Amino acid sequence: MTRWPRIGWKTRLSLTSWILGTVTVIFLTYQWLPIFTLGLLSFSGPTGGTTFPMNGTSFHWYQEVWRATVMNDFKPPLMRSTLLAAACSLTTIVLSVMAAQAMRGQFRGNSWFFYLMLLGIMAPGILVGFGFAIMMRILGVELSWDTTTFLVQVSWTLPFGFLTMLAVFNRFDTRVEEAALTLGASRLKTFRRITLPLVLPGVIGAGLFGFSLSYDEYARSMFTTGPDTTLPLAVMAQLDRQLTPEIYAIGTTTTLFSLIAVTLCTAGLWAMRRSTSLRRS
Amino acid sequence: MSTIRVRSAASYWLAVPAAAWMLGVVVVPIVLLVWVSLWGGRAFSTASPLTIDNYIRFFSNQTYLKLVGTTLVHTATLMAVTGVLGYCIAYFLTMKVKSPLWRTVLFLAFIVPFWTSTLIRAIAWVPFLGVNGVINQTLMFVGATQSPIEAFLYSRTGITMAQVSLYTMMAAGPVVYMLNSIAPQLREAAMTLKAPPLTVFWRIVFPLTLPGVVIGQVLVFLNVMSDFATVATIGGNKHALLSNLVLLFYEGSQIRAASVVAVLLMVCMLIGVVVALRVVDIRRLGADR
């Protein structure tokens, strides 16, 4: 009756795990290696080029970026991009909280509204940017980074903020609002005193998301920015002229900033999840 | 009951600013492109007569037609590669990694680059692909080749390599979401009904994740079709896809031609999305669960 001991089927299935795991690890390496190389090469010595060997290590290229004047001066574009991203982020926060709150009100045509927002994500930047530039030309509006680019970039960051806020409100326990309302608070007061503090980490997350999207935006800005460019445009222009390790230095800095933003964002959402789950238990 | 009354006027007005913004900046300009593409004459004038000459001129040019074909083939290649790769990774991360810590670590390693600048990530491929680039240096060091291979930078291969690293996450994301929404009991139920693992996958898991696969494919399709920046960065001036043509005409002040290509791009994308929606009804996602 006893048979030769067989390997359990769950153990046998782990072969698939190994294959898929190998694929995943190879892809992750593939995905990260260029980013790390970029970071590494940005520290190459003064005589180093855009590829290996590095000819020593130094902060030379970071200093170059800092010292540069006129032609390849990245400081003004950096300033503009930062200001623009901050403005887009704030606008996104306000409008997306309003829009998500409106969705909870299930107004007539809310599904159309949802698709309109989705369109903002789906529509390619090149079409939106090009079309908007033509519209401005027809209307006779001068292109500028702080007006037209701002308008276009918000149309890019807003849908993401909106979806984030929808997700946040979906997880939100409306019973706490009901409790406040039954205690005699007005709707507006309940929103300000109960709802907003509870979803605040999500709001901050949406804001950081918007900041990062605007800061890295390229296609839309290319058509709608006037003579004063934003950082991605300046980088692209420099790349057109010549690839130098300075671009690596800027890229590394930008990537680091993005990573910090992501970390803050994740931490915020995690904190919110923790605080709401504490409330539930 | 919540802080907003259902179907109240307030909810309507709260949505107005966002709706107006999106209409004015996204919908109107895109519709405008269709109009401009039909302009006759040469001057930039809203009074231009309407004609389809611009389209005729475009389609009678062999080079442009070939470019449309190249763009579609390139996009299809990327959809296939990122689709398979993304599904494998999504399946591994959601179904096979048991330890919560490792799962979080791998997930973050997978999605974090997606949050950084696409432009920078595309540029990061340049030192890799060049004649003296990392890949060639490695190949020559290992002895796989005597002289550097020039096929990487300024080539479709190089563009594809970079775009695979940029867009696999888009193909995988929706699949991860769908895989997570499959109750483990479904697979177990199939097993107790005598289905071996591979059958369980093809009959239960894959059909249930199909909406995610399709959405991922749509995302990759839309992004690759319109990604002129990566093509420009890695392909240099040697390679162009449809979206680069828009830019090329625009910079040459050929607004009409640029509009024609833009409209063409738009039509391709619309067809893609509509075909996808015929396979999967996005609105009914999650309705049966």
Next chain:
Amino acid sequence: MDTLTAKVDDPAAPVTVRPQLDLELRGVRKRYGDFVAVDGVSLKVEKGQFVCLLGPSGCGKTTTLRCIAGLEEPDDGGILIGGKEVTRDPPWERDIAMMFQDFALFPHMTVAKQVGFGLEMLKKPKSEIASRVKHVLKSFEIASLADRKPGSLSGGQRQRVALARAMITEPRILLLDEPIGALDYSLRETVMLELKLLQQRTGISFIWVTHDQNEAFSLGDLVVVMNHARIEQQGPPEEILQRPGTAFVAGFVQGNNVFRGRVAEIADGHVRIETPVGPFFVPFTGAAPVAGGEASFSVRAELITDAPSERHGNRVTARCTAVEYFGSVRRHIFERPDGEVLKYDQFGAHAARIAIGQTAELGWQKEDCVLHGRVQR
């Protein structure tokens, strides 16, 4: 049960024909890290038996069921289905079917497709699948739902579909994990009766996991009470209700009063057990307990009287704190001097005699006490 109809695999087997068991567990053990989920569970299920695994949540009953199904691999011990060793066999090679708590219907398949899935896996010809599905749907009274998807079905309909899907392959054993837990309360009685009749008609062994003792005692031919990964007691429902083997079983089964104390004296077939509320006399059979050792016993609430006479050798005085009227019985909750609860059931048709707050002397016959043994392994 008719053991003569049991199949015998080997015609050249020894003359002592052993009736074939549908299922046998031999010391099955399963742990997750440091947590022991199933600890040496042994069980024999005869042909066509209705077995209920009963216990509180986390007692290991579901893990035991999953081990039988093959969804979990035991660390130790053996599992035999129909006399065949299957311990390391995957689920799809075992002669079982399973019904899940939330039914686990495939959301993308129509009812007909779903029910035919098992036959499809057995590589039956299409025409046979179609006709058998039709027949089964009809006999489960869900023929009208054949083209619907699970999303549009009610709880009761889903339950029928899940059952049809599991039964169509005619397995040797059907495993049911809290199969009616997801149903409305009003539906449960009917469904329970239907399932019992189905089991008797088909002669398939049912292994039914539940935490509801009403289900277990009204359905099971064999009830297996589990606690802390082990089997506490197994036997027919009457035996478990009337002669609980351990203090846990006595406490878990409704209507028992459990007393704990020390064995003080053993004389003429009785032990005297000293408890915080006084001495009690408890009969014992078999080996005598050790004097001075810990012991526990129980007495059923309906065997207690509020007017003890000569015959009632065990007595306790307590204060009534609550009275619940169930129609057939009137249950009195008493607080014993040591703070524990004592339940006394009076026949419901009789007039109430004890009011809340009243102190009364309660008594019962020595023979009504059940002395608990050690945990069965």
